[in-house]
Amino acid sequence: MSTYKVPTMAEMAAAGDSPEVLFWVGCAGSFDERYKAVTQAFVKILNKVGVSFAVLGPEEACTGDPARRAGNEFLFQMQAVANIQVMNGYNIKKVVTACPHCFNTIKNEYPALGGDYQVIHHSQFLQSLINEGKISLKGGGEFKGKKITFHDSCYLGRANDVYEAPREIIKALDVELVEMKRCKTKGLCCGAGGAQMFKEPEPGKKDINVERTEEALNTGATTIAVGCPFCLTMMTDGVKNKEKENEVNVVDLAELIAKDQGL
Amino acid sequence: MSILPQVIFFLIFSVAAYFLFQRVSYLKRNIMLGKKEKRNDQAEKRWKTMLLVAFGQQKMFKRWVPAFLHLLVYIGFIVINLEVAEFIIDGFTGQHRIFAPLLGGAYTVAMNAFEFLAVGVLVSCLIFLVRRNITKVPRLSMSELKGWPAMDANLILIIEITLMMAILKMNAADQILAERGVDHYLPIGNLFFSGLLQPIMRGFSTEFLIFVERAAWWFHIVGILAFAIYVTYSKHLHIFLAFPNTWYSNLKPKGEMKNMPEVTNEVNMMLGIPSEAGAEAPAEIGRFGAKDINDLSWINIMNAYSCTECGRCTAECPANITGKKLSPRKIMMDVRDRTEEVGKSLDAKGAGLVDGKSLLGDYISQEEINACTSCNACVEACPINIDPLSIILEMRRYTAMEESGSPAQWNAMFQNMETSFSPWKFAPTDRFNWADKVKDEEIK
Incomplete structure (x- = not known):
């Protein structure tokens, strides 16, 4: 042990x-x-x-x-x-x-x-661990057949052109990946980038994370996957704002894999 | 035959060329009010980017409908300029359709192609007018376009429509005159689109038709020369500047912010690190960040002059979508308008940059730049690779480092980072506490 x-x-x-x-x-x-x-x-x-x-x-x-x-x-x-x-x-x-x-x-x-x-x-x-066979995803379990949407974080996507790796992980999980209309290069920010995480937003008619969460919820997904700590916070707050926290999870890609592996 | 038309043509052409030269020099001087920046590495990649993005309009096709209509206008503009070349040669030499006898049947095909494109341009411009003024596409009817920008856009469309109608009318009259065997007018075969106009004109007298044809010819060529000068006062400059603008695209990852070597020197000194860059200590200590246009790079100012105010950036901006004041398009328009103000003042031997005004403050507010999430949606959306984000970030640098004017919550974040090396107020010694839980857990 x-x-x-x-x-x-x-x-x-x-x-x-x-x-x-x-x-x-x-x-x-x-x-x-x-x-x-x-x-x-x-x-x-x-x-x-x-x-x-x-x-x-x-x-x-x-x-x-x-x-x-x-x-x-x-x-x-x-x-x-x-x-x-x-x-x-x-x-x-x-x-x-x-x-x-x-x-x-x-x-x-x-x-x-x-x-x-x-x-x-x-x-x-x-x-790459999945591709090399070092992680073999079991599939099934609590995600089986469920709808998952992936929220692109700006600093991974547009800033560095990483769009496919997160999606490959989700697809390996035996779930249904549903895309939001604004995804990949057109992905909408969660509202936290550019140091916005550390201050209140400027006056406006809506908070950015609420706008984005509504789009994610509209896909019918029960899980919103993210690959960024700020997005995780913003989307979680957005889900709470929409009072959907009992039906919809916001999770990181690593958590999806850990859960699949029973870790 | 009188040589008078040739003389008049020569005079008009020379005056137009002179004004155009003046305007180009003025614009070049204005753009160079920005800081020097060398960006000519990776030449091959730059040519490729220009070919794909400007010449090939790759990024326009993120929105299919306007992309298709714009493509028609763009091809029309390029191809019809071949006909303008003939106009100019005819104008100087006193000939009429100098290429018709040389090209024979090919000329008929070319003329039909030109007419097809002229109709394409005409229809596209009409649809554009409808989109701007009747259906009011949101990004084309925002508040920052009120006044001159909206007028400018409509004027361009109306001028283009009028110019295309002149070509069609000219060809229609021209071919009726050729049928009637009037001197100088050559039959050039069946022209489909202008042929549709001919029934209206057949009742006209030969004298009147000659007047119509000549008037349309002069209108078209003088119109094009005038339009070329007008463009230099207009958002329509993108038809030329899109090319250098894409050549000078930022080829680095979009997330990368430009380093400030002048700061690195000081940081190294403070930390007692021998500075490798000691040799290249900046000759002149400028401002940190950007308060006015001369603090920006010349590429930022070229970006501003290249912007045709299509608003795709603003339509994708998360801050703008959610009702904040920030609009990336307005940032570009402000940079251009401030540059124009400074440029005109300099030409009038006025105060220029030291007129007591500045880009940040008089044109762009703190509220706007503070609302940016640096998400790069605007940069990604721009069909000609304009970069509003780098301007916003330079203005934030000025605000933070020269004025200590950042929002209070950011100042608190700075303080946390200085004292506990994290944007949140946690003890640095607690940084590794997260591991305690896993270290106690058995591996499953």
């Missing part, structure tokens, strides 16, 4: 070891009560498959994405340079993260500051 392992880079380095991939947890993954379950689900999958990974643990800091999008370049670069020093110190080559904002920032914006890594989103990582 053994328990799940979550090694840190510091522990690995002390043992003279280095993992294949760094799992970048992100602030939401570390602190958000609901989203911690996604981090835990992903770690369980990594354990189950036997992926050699580690996390930075307390050495991780915000990538700086919201500061940069809100205009505070100094603060962004302070965060980024400090993170890059830590990562380069551990000689990290490959990074996986469940947060599209962290993904975009580390992948596209850290190179200009001296941080060059191969960065992949957890949807791509999970898809």
Whole structure:
């Protein structure tokens, strides 16, 4: 009988070891009560498959994405340079993260500051594990034949052209994937990007997450799948706003797989 | 035969060319009010993008109906310009249909093709007028279009319709005159579309028909020259600028924000990191971010002059859809209008950029830029790869770094990040607590 392992880079380095991939947890993954379950689900999958990974643990800091999008370049670069020093110190080559904002920032914006890594989103990582046969989805179970819709997050989709990996995962689950009218390149934002997560919206006639949730509910899906911590929060709030929280779940892709695997 | 028409033509053509040259120089100077930016890497990919997006209109086809109608106008514009080439040669040499005898039957085919396209342009423009003024397609009747922009759009459509009607009338009269054996007029075979107009004209006298034909000819060629100059004052500049605009597209991932090396130097100094970029310390310390048009890149200003105000960006903008003030189209129109204001002032030896006004504040409000989710829907939607988002983000940089004017909740977020390395106020030492639960759990 053994328990799940979550090694840190510091522990690995002390043992003279280095993992294949760094799992970048992100602030939401570390602190958000609901989203911690996604981090835990992903770690369980990594354990189950036997992926050699580690996390930075307390050495991780915000990538700086919201500061940069809100205009505070100094603060962004302070965060980024400090993170890059830590990562380069551990000689990290490959990074996986469940947060599209962290993904975009580390992948596209850290190179200009001296941080060059191969960065992949957890949807791509999970898809490749499925393709390699390292995860064999059972199908059936509680999702069998149910309708699932996928909400594209802007920083995964339009920002980085990742549209198919999340859909491949859902299709592998023996469920019915139903698309919203505004999907893929035309996907509607959940309303949280560009640092909007951290302030109230400007005056308007509606909240963006409600507009998007209505569209998701109109597909008849009982599960709204997302691949982003901010989208998860916004869509969950939207479902509550529409008083559908007893009928409709908002879940992350990693949770879908963990559930299928009985983890 | 009198040489007078040739002289008049030469004068009109020269004056038009002179004005056009003046206008192009003015626009170029205005665009270059923006900051220098080098963006000519990956030339092959840039040519390809231009071919697909501008020449091939790839992104227009996200909306089929307007795309098809626009394609007709676009092909009509390009192909009918071949006929204009003949007009110009005829005008200078005093000939009439100089290519007709040289091309024979091929000329008839070409003329029928031109007439078909002329009718296509005419019908498309009529439908566009209906969409703007009667059915009022939402994105074409928003508040930012009130006044001149709406007038500009309608004028362009009406001018195009009139020009196409002139071609058809000219051909109809021309061929009746040829039938009647009037000097200079050559029979060029059956013309289908203008042939439909002929029954109306057959009762007219030869003198009147010559007048109609000449009037239509002069109207068309002078109209086109005038239109070319008008375009430089209009949103219609996209017919030329779409090409360089797509060539200078941002080829990087859309999510990537431009780095600010001047900040990197300071951050490295603060953190005690030897700066590799020390050698390239900026010669002039400008403003952080953008307050006015000269803080933007010249590519941003070219974007603004290329915008034809179709509003596909605004129609896809989540902030706009949900009733916020932000409209990416208005951002582009504001950049252009402010540039025009500065440009005109400079030409009048006025204050130019230091007139006490600025893009952010007098044209664009904080409320607008704060509403952006940076989702890139506007960038994706633009048929010619205009990038309103980079302008918004540069203005946020100015607000945060030069004025500390960000919304209070963002300032609180900044503070959290400074003190606890997370946008939320949690102790950094608690960052790894999430793992406790899984570490105690047995692997199933």
